[in-house]
Amino acid sequence: MQDMSRFIFEKVSAAFNDEVTVKLKNQCITGVLIAFTPGNAEMNETFIIKWHLVPTHERYTFGRGALGSTGITFLQSEIESIFFKEDNFYLHLI
DSSP, X not given: OOOOHHHHHHHHHHOSSOEEEEEESSOEEEEEXXXXXXXXXXXXOOSEEEEEEEOGGGXXXXXXXXXXXXXXXXXXXXXXXXXXXXXXXXEEOO
């Protein structure tokens, strides 16, 4: 399977409205991608191996709330599809 993590990273980084809806294998979540874990090319990993998504209204919390972590962290390989709200672009990965 082709690594689309760089495409997702570049699209989100350039977006004015960076809200996305991500469909994972077990759930569908909407929010903003605020952090990521880069992969290691020498170990044949994807450009980004993990993402952290928080609800849109928590975009400036850096994933931390009064009661601990907010949002969800997931692997690039868990993404089935992603919808970019800014331009209604839908990317099907699996």
